[in-house]
Amino acid sequence: MRNAAFSALDMSNIKVPNVLQIAEGPVTAERYRLLVESVTDYAIYMLDPQGTVISWNPGARRFKGYEDHEIIGQPFSRFYTEEDRAAGLPERALGQAAETGRFESEGWRVRKDGTRFWANAVIDAIINPATGRVLGYAKVTRDLTERRQADEALRRSEEKFRLLVQGVTDYAIYMLDADGIVTNWNAGAQRIKGYAPDEIIGRHFSLFYTPEDREKGEPQRTLQAAIDNGSAEKEGWRIRKNGETFWASVVIDPIRDDAGEVIGFAKVTRDLTEQRKVQAELDAAREALFQAQKIEALGQLTGGVAHDFNNLLTAVLGSLELVRRQIGDERQLNLIDNAIKGASRGISLTQRMLSFARKQELALQPVAVDVLVAEMGDLLQRSLGPLIRIETDFPADLATAAADSNQLEAAVLNLAVNARDAMPEGGVLRVGAKNESVGRGHRSGLPDGDYIRLSVADTGSGMDAKTLAQATEPFFTTKGVGKGTGLGLSMVHGMAEQLGGRLQLTSHVGRGTTVEIWLPVASAIITAEPVQLPVETKMETAMEPRPLTVLAVDDDALVLMNTTALLEDLGHKVIEASSGREALSVLENNEIDLLITDHAMPQMTGAQLITEVGQRWPNVPVILATGYADLPAGAGAGVLRLNKPFWQADLEKAVNAAMARRTTAAAAA
Structure with missing residues (x-):
């Protein structure tokens, strides 16, 4: 039947479609048939002018599913979907091929079993060259279902990727x-x-x-x-x-x-702007923590050194004072006086060290900062000299600060002297204060509350970042050998921290330095916390001095010997003890009029000794002689404090005050 179809079309007079041209030799019906019969990837078949199938190759059988006898003589429109047939697509395809010589399209086609496949179809009109009449059509169809699925998968993937990127x-x-x-x-x-x-x-x-x-x-x-x-x-x-x-x-x-x-x-x-900001804040917090830990470690070291130095000075001063009374030679007296002056400078140095370590004795009271600075006006101007102008800025509603007025005055003077040294050619020193309310996350890092920010600013040479980072460390100075101890800013830092405030420095090379001292408002501190008892230097003198039996307790042999010598020189009998346990044993076996004890001792501290003595011998008056200010809470409450190092006159006043208290208490009972 297929051969008959080829013969009926008289191939010698027909223009063969381009898609089926053979490169060499005349295209005979037989050779054309062999070519078409060998193709299995393409459905190649022919239609008559009305669109009826008149030939069928193996490729057509393979992916359309029809055998030759099942499809030859049937209209090719049966390969189209119902929708396409209803729309007249098969007729339009033949019409365009007849009119233009060719029709090509892609679309869904239907197999024998009813399944659909995506096809690329080419229809070429077969025309009689002599008459121009359409003799039929050559139709080539390719199954592109897999390629279309791949293209569709790629399209979906690209669409998902586009949506992902856009999302x-x-x-x-x-x-x-x-x-x-x-x-x-x-x-x-x-x-x-x-x-x-x-x-x-x-x-x-x-x-x-x-x-x-x-x-x-x-x-x-x-x-x-x-x-x-x-x-x-x-x-x-x-x-x-x-x-x-x-x-x-x-x-x-x-x-x-x-x-x-x-x-x-x-x-x-x-x-990354926000992340960079957070990282910068984290780095700053880490640096602040590192600095705080470093300063804390330095404070512990400095406090320990100052305590030991205080003990040494106590022994030196006491011994010098006693020796001076026994010498009449003027030249020797001058040498001793010179030694006493040197020891006095040592006392000042240890006080600054203890201030940095936050172990100094503070007399906490409400301080009007503006009044304090105003009263210091003449002193500041004399200290700064004529080349430096002082400017002040204090609001009328400035609150009072909780501070030690003497220590705060020394701090302001210290800062002013530092500013003077930074302005050798002259400049301006600005001193001012503001009320500040600190909340969570405040730049100062202080607990929530009300504060006074006292600032001392100069127009001097300023400090670079490295110098600024070390400025509050003890013994760090840029003034050269012999021109500064390096404890000025350290003292101010320690005082501010001990008061519950903060010291902050801002400096730029060539643009000056600003030092801020943050101090708690008096009402927020003094009314809430008991003030430590200061050293008592006044006494009731309405008593006859009499020789006493005094128990002196100190683990430092030099200090103990010095205290004993001073008390004996005052006419008292002294029993020595080098520890708290030894002192308790002495009390059990002797009649003691007065107890003088150090605080920082091993095994049993002075505060622990005082507590036990108060329970067992409540009538024995006690003097706590120490260079430390940070005693445990409640330790030594109501007990007289004697700061180390002390002069014999300070010791005598403390003894008389303690005995006067006992007399007053006995009378009241």
Whole structure:
């Protein structure tokens, strides 16, 4: 039947479709038949002018499912879907082929079993050259279902990727052409950089760089680095549409074609401004913690050194004082006086060290800072000299501070002298204060509450970052050998911390230094916490001095010997004990009129000894002689304090005051 169909068409007079041309030799019906019969990947068959199938090759049988006898003589329209038949697509296809010589389309076709497949169909009209009459049609169909599925999968994948990229708002994801022109724009880019797609697509990406970076050629260098290295990753300042800068992390990857030529770039930008700010705050907090830990360690070391030094000075001063009374030679007296002056300077030094270590004795009271500074006016001006002008700025409603007025006065004077040294050619010293309310997260790092911020600012040489970081460390000074102890700022720092406040420094080279002392408001502190008892220097003198039996307790043999010598010189009998346990044993076996004890002792501290003595011998008056201010809470409450180092006169006053208290208590009972 197939051969008959070929013969009936008289192939010698028919124009064969281009798709079936054979390169060599005349195309005979037999050779054409053999060619068509060997093709299995294409359905190649012929139609008569009315669209009836008149031939059928193995390829047609393979993917359309019909055997020759089942389809030859049937209209080719049965391969079309019902929708396409209803729309007249088969007729239009033949009509276009007859009119133009060719028709090509893709669409769904139907197999014998009713399943659909995606087909590419080409219909060529077979025309009689002599008459121009259409003799039939050659039809070639290819099953593209797998390719279409792959294309559809790729399309869906690309669509998902597009939706993914467009859905990302935390990253700016976009592409550039080979010259750096923006070619697409996602929602994250619009959010981060502020441009809508129609505002930025077609413009050069260097628009996002700062003017300084553009002048340095940074955009071009970044693209070249991406080409050279396969990727470029950088961080830096970028500019939003509104002109605002932000800190960005940028990754640029080159896009290459199959030949390896760069055809564009993929660019991902992330806004790290907030993270950078948080990291900076974290770094600052870590640095502050490190500084606090360092200062705390230095404070412990300095406090320990000062305590030991105090003990040494106690022995030195007491011995010098006693020896001086036994010498009449003027030259020897001058030498002893010189030694006493040196020891007195040592006392000042230990007080500053204890101040830094926050172990000094403070007389806490309400202090009007503006009045204190005003009363210091003449002293400050004399200390600063005529080349420096003093300016003050205090509000009328300035609250009173909880402070030790003597210590605060010494701190202000210390800061003023530092400012003077930083302004050798003259300048301005500005002293002022403000009320401050501190809440959570405040830059000062102080607990919530009300404070007074006392500031002392100069217009001097200032400090660099390294010097500023060391400024409050004990013994650090930039004044040269013999021109400063390096304890001035340390003392102010320790005093502020001990009061519950803070010391803050700000300085820039060539622009001066500002020192801020944050002090708690008096009403917030003094009314809430009991004030430590100060050293009592006044006494009731309405008593006859009499020899006493005094128990002196100290673990330092030098101090103990010195205290004993001073008391014996005053006419008292002294029993020595080098520990708290030994002191208790003495009390059990002797009649003691007065107990004088150190605090910092091993095994049993002075405070613990006082507590036990108060329970077992409540009528024995006690003097606590110590260089420390940070006694345990409640330790020595109501007990007289004698600061080390002390002169014999201080010791005598303390003894008389203690005995006067006992007399008063006995009378009241």
